[in-house]
Amino acid sequence: MFNDRGEFTVHVRKRPFLHEFLEKVSEMFEVVVFTASRSTYSAKLLDVLDPHNKVFARRMYRESCRWEDGRCVKDLTLLGLDMAKVFIIDNSPGVCILFLFLEISH
Numbered sequence: 001m002f003n004d005r006g007e008f009t010v011h012v013r014k015r016p017f018l019h020e021f022l023e024k025v026s027e028m029f030e031v032v033v034f035t036a037s038r039s040t041y042s043a044k045l046l047d048v049l050d051p052h053n054k055v056f057a058r059r060m061y062r063e064s065c066r067w068e069d070g071r072c073v074k075d076l077t078l079l080g081l082d083m084a085k086v087f088i089i090d091n092s093p094g095v096c097i098l099f100l101f102l103e104i105s106h
Contacts, residue, residue, distance in 0.1 A: 012045060019049075026055045029087075032079060034060040036072045036092065 025031055035042050039061035050056050058079075065072045076083065 010041070010045070012048070014049075022049065022055045026057075030057045031055060032058045032060065034064070034074050034076075034079075036062050036065055036074065038062050 022031070033042075033046060033056050039059075042061055043059065046056060046059055060074075060078065062072060064075070064078055066075050067073070076086065076088075079086070
């Protein structure tokens with residue numbers, strides 16, 4: 001809810017064992033968060049999930065996205081990684097389309 005200062009409160013429920021999972025995965029992989037959300041909101045949430053900056057190797061926000069055909073698109077080439085070694089977890093089907101585009105074009 002917005003208050004008179006334009007601030008709002010967001011409630012988040014974390015799944016059981018989320019922290020243990022993130023810690024274990026970050027020991028085995030470089031974990032990068034690339035969200036289409038604005039950093040003013042999502043950075044605070046990621047700070048709750050990773051308060052000591054040990055889990056997420058990098059954080060990328062909407063400011064790193066580009067706009068194509070009126071859609072916010074995550075440009076995975078900005079990661080500078082071999083796309084054959086990238087594993088994506090996302091709730092947006094648009095990322096999969098971009099990933100297939102990158103695989104075909106490179």
